[in-house]
Amino acid sequence: MKKKAATTNKGPSVRSCVACGEKSRKETLVRFVLLSGEVAPDWRGTLEGRAVYACPTPDCVRKLYAVKRLPDAFLQGAPRFAVPREEILAWIRDQAIASLTHFLSLARKSGVLTTGQNTIADAMERDGKAPAAVLMTADTADRTVREVTRLLPAGTPILRWGDQASLGAAIGTRPVGVVALAASPITERIRHYGAMINLFSLSQEH
Ligand SMILES: [Zn+2]
The missing domain is CATH 3.30.1230 (Hypothetical Cytosolic Protein; Chain: A;)
Structure with missing residues (x-):
C-alpha cells in the first residue's frame, strides 16, 4: 500500500x-x-x-x-x-552590529551570558563544563586573552568584537572585556552576527 x-x-x-x-x-x-x-x-x-x-x-x-x-x-x-551599491556593505555591517548588541543584551537578561574572566573559571569548576562560546573585546589585554584561552578546552569558539565600554553598554554593565556564553539559540545568533561583522569590516578596509 x-x-x-x-x-x-x-x-x-x-x-x-x-x-x-x-x-x-x-x-x-x-x-x-x-x-x-x-x-x-x-x-x-x-x-x-x-x-x-x-x-x-x-x-x-x-x-x-x-x-x-x-x-x-x-x-x-x-x-x-x-x-546604494557603495553603501550596502557598511549598511549590512551596521545592522549586524545592532543585531549582535541586541542578542548580547538578550543573553544577559536570560542568564545565557556571564561576565568576567573569573566567572568563566568559577563556572567551569562548579559545572565542570566549558561555555559554548566566549566573546572578548578587541582591547582586552593580551595576557588576559592568553589566560582565558588556556582555561578553555581546545575548539571553544572565541569571538572578538568592540571595546570594553561598548560591550558593557550592550549588556548594561560597567565596561567588561570578557563574557562567557552558554549553549543557546541566542548564542548561535551572536556567533552568526559576530562572524558577519568580521567579514564585512575586513571588506571595508580596502
Ligand atoms: Zn552566495
Whole structure:
C-alpha cells in the first residue's frame, strides 16, 4: 500500500543565494524584498512579498548588486537598489552590529551570558563544563586573552568584537572585556552576527 507523501515540511526553511546558488537556512541569509519598485534589504525578514536571498558575505552581496536581471517572478527589468551599491556593505555591517548588541543584551537578561574572566573559571569548576562560546573585546589585554584561552578546552569558539565600554553598554554593565556564553539559540545568533561583522569590516578596509 502506497502512503501519501507528507506535505508538511518540519525541517528548517532553506533558500538559495541568488548570487552563487548555494542553499542555506533562510535565517542565515540576507533577505531582499521589493519596496516601491526598489530592491531593499529586509534585515529582520518580516516584510511581506516575494524575496531573493544572498549569502551574508561581501562577495555574494557584491555579485547581487552586479546582476543585470533577477528572477522574473521577483522583478522584471534591471534592478534598482534602495541602498546604494557603495553603501550596502557598511549598511549590512551596521545592522549586524545592532543585531549582535541586541542578542548580547538578550543573553544577559536570560542568564545565557556571564561576565568576567573569573566567572568563566568559577563556572567551569562548579559545572565542570566549558561555555559554548566566549566573546572578548578587541582591547582586552593580551595576557588576559592568553589566560582565558588556556582555561578553555581546545575548539571553544572565541569571538572578538568592540571595546570594553561598548560591550558593557550592550549588556548594561560597567565596561567588561570578557563574557562567557552558554549553549543557546541566542548564542548561535551572536556567533552568526559576530562572524558577519568580521567579514564585512575586513571588506571595508580596502
Ligand atoms: Zn552566495
